[in-house]
Amino acid sequence: MQKIIIIGNGIAGITAARHIRKNSNDQVTVISGETDHFFSRTALMYIYMGHMTYENTKPYEDWFWKKNRIELKRAWVTSIDSDQKQVNFDGGEVMKYDKLILATGSQSNKFGWPGQDLNGVQGLYSYQDLELMEENTRGIDRAVIIGGGLIGVEMAEMLHSRHIPVTYLIREKHFWDNMLPQEEATLIDRHLYKHGIDLRQETELEEILDDGNGKVKAVKTKSGEVIECQFVGLTVGVHPNIGLVKDSKIETDRGILVDAYLQTNIQDVYAIGDCAQLKNPPPHRRAIEAVWYAGRMMGETVAQTITGHKTEYNPGVWFNSAKFFDIEYQNYGIVLPQCPEDSASFYWECDDHEKCIKIIYKKGTLEVQGVNLFGIRNRHEVWDRWLNEKRTLDYIINHLPEANFDPEFYKHWEGEIQEKFNEEFPDKKIGVRKKGLLEKIIS
The missing domain is CATH 3.30.390.30 (FAD/NAD-linked reductase, C-terminal dimerisation domain)
Incomplete structure (x- = not known):
């Protein structure tokens, strides 16, 4: 019986755990410092908006894991020793593995803007980000969002639900027009205006201004305009969360490099989901695909290989x-x-x-x-x-x-x-x- 450790309890890691259990009696441990249980990350916005509670976002009841013999460990891993085949925790504890799956997800981008680390400035990816946003937006008069992507529009809707005025800065001519053709991007522009969002196209951030006490008081654009606000959402995309393996023997580029079987350069170490970067992606797919559907398919695929049915990752139609x-x-x-x-x-x-x-x-x-x-x-x-x-x-x-x-x-x-x-x-x-x-x- 193998001892399999999965670092990360998002859709990729949990799908791998479930399918390993379906196909084997191996010992499976899922490690996460974020939350005790798997939850739907895409539903974070609905907790803030009052449509759901955190409990509502958990696809499985808490008893599911024990019943299916999937061990959950709430902890932060600080390093990986692939020679000794062990992971090291922040409290000094170690855990041995036979197979290791890295499903560490993404992190919000920052681009070195002055003031980006002030109180009241944040991204939105983790459950901790949601808790911080709850604290940072309490009693504010105006918010500014930087970056025209999916997380940005979700954050705009969240703030709008609480009647907080939103100014939305995007450097492109239209919303998300690096991904959408002009007709569709223009359609979304109109829809944002309809909902009262102050959308500012072709507007770039210069700096975030300090109120003198370490908290944001305004943003300044490259045109020199100053927009007063008490909250800044940085939603300029995400990047693979690979800090854990930076000092290890595991090869990385933008993400953790994997072959067609989602294995790294280290025997018995795999990477899936947002943190993984395919060395040779199919012609119709990208090397890094930080989307829910790709994470789920990678989890299913790696589970097949680990349980003795070597399977190439073939994501099919995007x-x-x-x-x-x-x-x-x-x-x-x-x-x-x-x-x-x-x-x-x-x-x-x-x-x-x-x-x-x-x-x-x-x-x-x-x-x-x-x-x-x-x-x-x-x-x-x-x-x-x-x-x-x-x-x-x-x-x-x-x-x-x-x-x-x-x-x-x-x-x-x-x-x-x-x-x-x-x-x-x-x-x-x-x-x-x-x-x-x-x-x-x-x-």
């Missing part, structure tokens, strides 16, 4: 999802901010400017490469199948109702999308779905 206030977002496949020269896009936007679909396809063949969906829910398994089967734009538009996942009494928009397609591709006219019935087109 998928991501998020929420921008009221607008849900889904992305399948590859949709770049700038459409490649050999490709084109089909775009439909609803009259309310809060729902849209963009499909990227190859010129000539019409083979679909990826899709962005805003305000419309589609089924993951359907889009995954279409992209793996290399379906064409006309095929997908014709079968679009099959993917719809909106609730029963929601209005469905496939008919309008199909009509737009017929306008742009009159030589490929398809049937139009209206009010649940397929109306044949009479040429």
Whole structure:
């Protein structure tokens, strides 16, 4: 029986633990200094907003771990000795392992701004960050958020829920336009304005000003404007949390380097989730993918290898999802901010400017490469199948109702999308779905 240690109790580490237990009787210990139990990190914002309690964010009851013989240890690991195959704790304790899985997650970025370490300035990643935000935003008059990413918009929604005015500084022309094409980025700009967010495009932070007592009193932009505030959210992305292995023999770059089996350069040491960096990522995936879905798949994969079924990490079609206030977002496949020269896009936007679909396809063949969906829910398994089967734009538009996942009494928009397609591709006219019935087109 192997002794397996997993450092980190996020989605990657816990998925690995669960699947190791399913496949073996190995001894499994999960170590985390953050919390006693696994919780849904993406739900942190809802605790702050009063929609959930911390207990509500735990997918498994507290008895689950003992029943399934998964040991949980609340502690901070300070170093790893791969020669002795042991981890060292901050209190001097050591623990031996046969196999070690590193699932240490991410850390919030900082870029050396003057004042970035003042009281009232923080990122949002861990449960401790949430507790700090609760303390830092109590009784404040205004907040400033720096950085146009997913964590930033979540923080804006959190503050907005407590009626705290928010000024949101992004250096780009539109929100998240390093990831989104202009139409979608502009749609989110409008939605943020609608919710009263003071969005400042093409505005960069110069420094964070001290009130004289070590607390933030304002930010100064590179244009010289001073914006008074008592809280600054630094949401300029995250980076792999690899401090634990920096002084070890484990190879790192931006993340902990792993091969196709998620193993490091050290025998019996693996890395998964946000902290892992693939040495040779598949052509359609990035070397580091700090998303929930990738962490879960890595956890499942490494569990197979560790329990005797050597398995390469094969993440398949890229998928991501998020929420921008009221607008849900889904992305399948590859949709770049700038459409490649050999490709084109089909775009439909609803009259309310809060729902849209963009499909990227190859010129000539019409083979679909990826899709962005805003305000419309589609089924993951359907889009995954279409992209793996290399379906064409006309095929997908014709079968679009099959993917719809909106609730029963929601209005469905496939008919309008199909009509737009017929306008742009009159030589490929398809049937139009209206009010649940397929109306044949009479040429």
